[in-house]
Amino acid sequence: xxxxxxxxxxxxxxxxxxxxxxxxxxxxxxxxxxxxxxxxxxxxxxxxxxxxxxxxxxxxxxxxxxxxxxxxxxxxxxxxxxxxxxxxxxxxxxxxxxxxxxxxxxxxxxxxxxxxxxxxxxxxxxxxxxxxxxxxxxxxxxxxxxxxxxxxxxxxxxxxxxxxxxxxxxxxxxxxxxxxxxxxxxxxxxxxxxxxxxxxxxxxxxxxxxxxxxxxxxxxxxxxxxxxxxxxxxxxxxxxxxxxxxxxxxxxxxxxxxxxxxxxxxxxxxxxxxxxxxxxxxxxxxxxxxxxxxxxxxxxxxxxxxxxxxxxxxxxxxxxxxxxxxxxxxxxxxxxxxxxxxxxxxxxxxxxxxxxxxxxxxxxxxxxxxxxxxxxxxxxxxxxxxxxxxxxxxxxxxxxxxxxxxxxxxxxxxxxxxxxxxxxxxxxxxxxxxxxxxxxxxxxxxxxxxxxxxxxxxxxxxxxxxxxxxxxxxxxxxxxxxxxxxxxxxxxxxxxxxxxxxxxxxxxxxxxxxxxxxxxxxxxxxxxxxxxxxxxxxxxxxxxxxxxxxxxxxxx
Amino acid sequence: xxxxxxxxxxxxxxxxxxxxxxxxxxxxxxxxxxxxxxxxxxxxxxxxxxxxxxxxxxxxxxxxxxxxxxxxxxxxxxxxxxxxxxxxxxxxxxxxxxxxxxxxxxxxxxxxxxxxxxxxxxxxxxxxxxxxxxxxxxxxxxxxxxxxxxxxxxxxxxxxxxxxxxxxxxxxxxxxxxxxxxxxxxxxxxxxxxxxxxxxxxxxxxxxxxxxxxxxxxxxxxxxxxxxxxxxxxxxxxxxxxxxxxxxxxxxxxxxxxxxxxxxxxxxxxxxxxxxxxxxxxxxxxxxxxxxxxxxxxxxxxxxxxxxxxxxxxxxxxxxxxxxxxxxxxxxxx
Numbered sequence: 012x013x014x015x016x017x018x019x020x021x022x023x024x025x026x027x028x029x030x031x032x033x034x035x036x037x038x039x040x041x042x043x044x045x046x047x048x049x050x051x052x053x054x055x056x057x058x059x060x061x062x063x064x065x066x067x068x069x070x071x072x073x074x075x076x077x078x079x080x081x082x083x084x085x086x087x088x089x090x091x092x093x094x095x096x097x098x099x100x101x102x103x104x105x106x107x108x109x110x111x112x113x114x115x116x117x118x119x120x121x122x123x124x125x126x127x128x129x130x131x132x133x134x135x136x137x138x139x140x141x142x143x144x145x146x147x148x149x150x151x152x153x154x155x156x157x158x159x160x161x162x163x164x165x166x167x168x169x170x171x172x173x174x175x176x177x178x179x180x181x182x183x184x185x186x187x188x189x190x191x192x193x194x195x196x197x198x199x200x201x202x203x204x205x206x207x208x209x210x211x212x213x214x215x216x217x218x219x220x221x222x223x224x225x226x227x228x229x230x231x232x233x234x235x236x237x238x239x240x241x242x243x244x245x246x247x248x249x250x251x252x253x254x255x256x257x258x259x260x261x262x263x264x265x266x267x268x269x270x271x272x273x274x275x276x277x278x279x280x281x282x283x284x285x286x287x288x289x290x291x292x293x294x295x296x297x298x299x300x301x302x303x304x305x306x307x308x309x310x311x312x313x314x315x316x317x318x319x320x321x322x323x324x325x326x327x328x329x330x331x332x333x334x335x336x337x338x339x340x341x342x343x344x345x346x347x348x349x350x351x352x353x354x355x356x357x358x359x360x361x362x363x364x365x366x367x368x369x370x371x372x373x374x375x376x377x378x379x380x381x382x383x384x385x386x387x388x389x390x391x392x393x394x395x396x397x398x399x400x401x402x403x404x405x406x407x408x409x410x411x412x413x414x415x416x417x418x419x420x421x422x423x424x425x426x427x428x429x430x431x432x433x434x435x436x437x438x439x440x441x442x443x444x445x446x447x448x449x450x451x452x453x454x455x456x457x458x459x460x461x462x463x464x465x466x467x468x469x470x471x472x473x474x475x476x477x478x479x480x481x482x483x484x485x486x487x488x489x490x491x492x493x494x495x496x497x498x499x500x501x502x503x504x505x506x507x508x509x510x511x512x513x514x515x516x517x518x519x520x521x522x523x524x525x526x527x528x529x530x531x532x533x534x535x536x537x538x539x540x541x542x543x544x545x546x547x548x549x550x551x552x553x554x555x556x557x558x559x560x561x562x563x564x565x566x567x
Numbered sequence: 568x569x570x571x572x573x574x575x576x577x578x579x580x581x582x583x584x585x586x587x588x589x590x591x592x593x594x595x596x597x598x599x600x601x602x603x604x605x606x607x608x609x610x611x612x613x614x615x616x617x618x619x620x621x622x623x624x625x626x627x628x629x630x631x632x633x634x635x636x637x638x639x640x641x642x643x644x645x646x647x648x649x650x651x652x653x654x655x656x657x658x659x660x661x662x663x664x665x666x667x668x669x670x671x672x673x674x675x676x677x678x679x680x681x682x683x684x685x686x687x688x689x690x691x692x693x694x695x696x697x698x699x700x701x702x703x704x705x706x707x708x709x710x711x712x713x714x715x716x717x718x719x720x721x722x723x724x725x726x727x728x729x730x731x732x733x734x735x736x737x738x739x740x741x742x743x744x745x746x747x748x749x750x751x752x753x754x755x756x757x758x759x760x761x762x763x764x765x766x767x768x769x770x771x772x773x774x775x776x777x778x779x780x781x782x783x784x785x786x787x788x789x790x791x792x793x794x795x796x797x798x799x800x801x802x803x804x805x806x807x808x809x810x811x812x813x814x815x816x817x818x819x820x821x822x823x824x825x826x827x828x829x830x831x832x833x834x835x836x837x838x839x840x841x842x843x844x845x846x847x848x849x850x851x852x853x854x855x856x857x858x859x860x861x862x863x864x865x866x867x868x869x870x871x872x873x874x875x876x877x878x879x880x881x882x883x884x885x886x887x888x889x890x891x892x893x894x895x896x897x898x899x900x901x
Contacts, residue, residue: 076737078849081859084649168617234651250650250657251851251859253737274737278849286719287732287849447604447864 072565073271075547078278078293082251087234088217089162089170097216097557099254099275102268103145104219104239107136107155108210112551112558113319114373115470117210121150121220121240131205131509138196142263144222145244152192157223159190172217175469177206205507207514208471215469216557242268242561251277269549269564288313288542294565295543295550301360301419307542314545318552319373320536323366323475324417324464326408326428327531329456331492335404336460342529344394346384348431349532357427358420359537366533368522370475373554374467375511376518381526391435403436409453409461413446417464417537424534425462453490462534463490470555472518477502480525493530571892575885586877587639590870591632594622604864605648621648622866635870644875645867649860654871658856662875663746664734665845665852669837671768672775677830680780684787684826688795689814699784706781715774715847722770732849735764771848775841779833786829790822797821824895831887835880 079098085091088100109120119125122136142150162173163180170179177184186206193199202209212218225238237245240263243256254275258268276293278284281300287293289310299307299315307313326349328336335341351365367383370376395401410425411418418424422443429439439460444452453461465488468474478484481502482494498521505517525531541552549562594601602618623631638645644654683703687696723731734748735741739760744751749768752761794800795818803813842854853872860868891898 074738078732085651166617167614168621171614231651247740249660249851251661251855252734272738276733276737276849277851278732279846279855280716280849282716283719283732283847283849286716286724290719290723290727290731292723292730292732292737447600451600451603 071567072294072546073269074274075270075272075295075560075563075565076274076276076293077560078276078284078287078296080277080279080281080284080298082277083248083254083275085234086237086245086248086254087221088219089172089221090234091217092171094556097555099256100219100237100239101216101241101557101559102243102256102273102561103237103241103245104216104221105241106214106216106218106220107138108214110214110470110553110555112553114375115211115214115321115467115554116375117214120214125210127509131207131209131507132202134200134202134209135193136198136200138198139263140196142240143261144225144240145238145259146222146225148222148224150220150240151195152198154220154223155198156190156192157226158218158220159187161226162218163187170217172215172468175208175212175215205509207506207509208469208473211469211471216555242559243273246272253277264561268559268561270560273560285542288544291544294547295541297539297541299540299542301358301362304360304362304540312545314543314547316541316543316550316552317362318539318541318556319554320364320371320538321373321470321554321556322417322464322466323369323371323536324415324462324534325366325369325531326460326462326534327491328460328529329458329490329492330530331456331494332459334406334459335398335400336406338398339528340394340398341400342532343384344391344398344400344435345432345437346529346532347387347391347394348435348437349384349428349534350386350431351383351534352386354424354427355535358424359535362540363535363537366536367526368533369479369525369531370467370472370522371536371554374470374472374475376472376515378519378522380519381522384529384532388431388434395435395437401436403438405438405440406459407442408439409442409444409449409458411446411449411462412443415464416466416539417535418462419537421462454486454488456490456492458490461490466556467554472515473502473506476518476521476525477506480530491530493528495524495528498524572885572889575888579881579885582881583878586881587636587874588632590874590877591635593869593873594624594866595628601864601866618648639871639874644871647860647865647868649863649865649868654868658853658872658875660743660746661851661853661856664850665838665841665854667747667749668768668771668775668841668844668850668852669834671772672837673779673830673834675772675776676780676783676833679776680783681787681826683780683784685791685814685819687784687788688791688818689810691792696788700788703781703784706777707785709777711774711777711841711843712847714777715771715844718770718774719847729769730763730767731770734767734850735760736767739763771844771850774848775837775844779830779837782829782833783826787822787826790825791818794818794822820894824891824898827887827890827894831883831890835883838879838883839876 079095081095083096083099084093085096086100086103088096088104106120107122108117108125110116111118121139121142123139124137126135128135136155138150138152138155144150162170163185165173166179167174173179177186179185186202186204186209188201188203191199219239221233222238225236226233229236235248242259242262242264244259246257247255256273258271262268278287281298282303284296284298285303285307288296304315307315328342330337336345355361355363355365365383367381368378372379395403408425408428410421412421414420422441425441429441432439443449452458453463465475465479478488480489480491480493480498482489482499485492485494501517501521505514505521508514543550546565546567547563548566549564550560552558600615601622601624602615605618606614619625623634642655644658646653647657650657683699687699690696719731722729730736741748741751741760742755744754748764749761752764800813800818803817839854842858844850845852845855846858853876857869857872860872
């Protein structure tokens with residue numbers, strides 16, 4: 012027995028020492044690395060590569076290692092609604108139209124131009140010529156038709172975001188009557204009724220054009236073998252570990268992309284991810300703890316990039332319940348009793364802006380003229396007295412049990428609200444439930460008041476104000492059960508006209524109505540931050556949460 | 568012995584049956600409609616109905632259970648809702664990652680733990696004994712989360728000796744054969760990648776080893792103390808054997824049984840996937856696989872993953888039982 016034990020122990024020691032010896036061996040071996048990995052050493056080993064490259068010109072890195080909190084669920088973007096997928100597929104697939112770099116206005120994508128006819132019932136798109144998919148097959152109007160036919164013949168389980176077009180083939184609400192290739196590079200959409208956000212929808216990541224030949228070839232496995240027209244080609248996917256993309260040498264935009272390779276890795280824990288950035292194991296991270304922001308600012312090898320907000324965190328009143336909050340005056344009173352700046356300082360590390368309306372400023376039609384209910388407890392008290400609740404009242408305030416991008420710490424924010432309401436004589440009893448139950452109860456209107464939020468899908472105001480507060484949305488996302496016919500008429504009108512300026516005016520009007528009725532207390536628009544190595548340039552975070560790294564490069 | 572082994576394995580059947588029932592009930596015990604949770608804020612009534620059908624929730628529970636067991640017996644662990652990939656195919660790399668980390672951690676824990684325990688017992692009440700036991704106490708009560716982040720901060724960020732996350736350098740390419748990368752790189756004769764993989768194992772290995780190491784050290788010490796007071800040890804000493812020989816041969820052999828039990832239990836626990844360690848070190852192991860599944864309410868993965876881990880745990884304990892007989896001739900399973 013002892014012999015065996017010692018043998019085993021020795022063996023273990025051997026393994027350990029090999030591991031440790033490895034540390035010192037590495038530097039010498041670095042230079043003999045195979046060519047495929049030679050130029051991708053990260054900063055941790057930079058010193059060692061410098062030895063090799065000192066004789067020649069200093070080599071600039073061309074592999075970006077991007078660390079994030081979770082893996083993609085799929086690489087066929089239409090099959091999911093999940094952001095970690097789009098973050099990658101933005102580089103593989105391209106959409107007919109694109110968003111501007113920092114907001115959600117539209118610019119050409121695979122379609123270099125477009126026209127609207129028949130009062131918004133017909134759209135024509137003139138496609139880029141000479142674009143090929145990664146598998147070598149050409150991109151043309153037929154490919155667009157093929158993709159739309161594929162999607163509209165599916166269901167909401169297969170292609171969840173396709174519901175942005177009102178449903179699927181045969182559904183009453185489905186707005187796309189037909190998609191036709193009228194010339195090799197011209198495709199025509201005929202709608203059953205005008206849909207104002209139609210163009211904005213087309214720019215959403217899930218509607219990237221996939222290679223019809225590859226779809227035929229891979230079938231169900233397409234999600235693991237994605238083929239598009241994007242600046243990068245798919246190379247490897249080890250689930251929960253990493254996704255590797257390689258430069259598309261035949262990319263149709265001259266001189267792009269600038270990187271040779273992009274590697275997406277998964278490091279679930281926020282602090283650990285920052286550690287990995289500081290060691291240089293990775294070049295860029297998202298999901299930074301607000302409390303770490305100062306640490307990043309103090310490090311002169313790092314830079315901080317802010318993503319324009321496209322979300323809203325709010326406290327909603329279920330207005331159809333028999334509580335004092337059914338009275339708009341009471342809701343306004345409570346609106347005056349919310350210290351938004353204090354909340355932002357305490358729980359967002361200053362990385363958020365106070366919300367005064369339903370949607371964030373990055374969305375067209377944002378009404379900046381609205382004056383927020385200022386934090387004024389005296390005013391709140393007098394409004395309460397006016398409504399007949401001078402002695403206050405009691406209600407249940409529900410907070411979500413999980414961190415969300417727009418409300419990172421539901422319980423603590425609810426506690427601040429509770430204390431503040433207490434000062435005007437209103438007692439809020441804090442309640443919570445697990446996330447599934449929470450959503451279910453909120454959607455059924457079981458809460459007096461609750462915290463929740465929303466992240467925009469397509470950057471259209473409709474996607475905030477109609478989706479969240481129109482009477483049509485009661486039963487889906489209008490958890491406040493707010494119903495206002497005047498608002499409804501405006502929103503429906505805005506849905507059917509295609510002149511964006513006119514629409515924006517209507518949405519501004521709509522926001523005033525919502526502001527006065529106060530079915531919500533809009534709390535914040537949070538600003539997610541990204542930390543990167545200082546030498547990275549050309550990475551511009553987009554409000555939608557995902558962006559291609561086409562223009563990203565290392566500057567030294 | 569052989570007969571005992573067979574009997575012992577048969578005794579597992581009711582245990583496994585009970586486990587499968589428990590795991591199957593998860594979907595009913597966790598509050599909230601699973602379909603609603605899976606679909607989140609964008610759920611529509613039709614989508615919920617669709618997912619319920621996909622999960623089989625529209626069937627009575629006993630039929631669901633029979634279906635579930637039926638497919639389990641055919642080796643079908645179900646299909647992940649999130650990725651749409653059969654679990655039996657998806658789970659292996661995660662399991663391998665956990666196995667590799669567990670082996671390294673247990674090697675560290677056993678080597679240091681057992682030796683520290685022996686020396687503490689040998690030099691009972693010495694400064695070494697006190698120091699070792701204080702460290703063991705700290706080790707047992709150390710929050711792994713904090714330890715892991717500190718390790719990263721000191722050894723990666725400050726000293727730049729070791730990599731802080733992942734199983735290998737992000738830009739290197741390893742062709743998986745067994746998915747145990749130490750083995751794979753060795754087979755392929757790529758020593759550079761081997762050392763890279765080994766270095767990536769050090770920090771998570773130590774973090775994971777801390778608690779078992781401390782438990783093993785304490786257990787070894789107390790067990791050794793007891794044995795070293797016994798008569799036959801006095802006889803051995805009287806015979807004039809050297810202290811080393813007495814301690815490592817005569818005492819250890821009798822003291823090792825309870826230690827082995829602890830080692831078995833700890834190995835089983837670690838194989839269950841150390842969620843904290845795997846999360847901090849970006850280790851794509853089984854713990855995180857199941858944790859992610861819980862976040863996403865990917866019930867098939869939760870059920871089959873837990874069942875698999877539980878089965879492994881039970882089997883390790885059977886193996887430990889059988890090892891007793893191999894080590895101690897007084898234990899005879901007849």
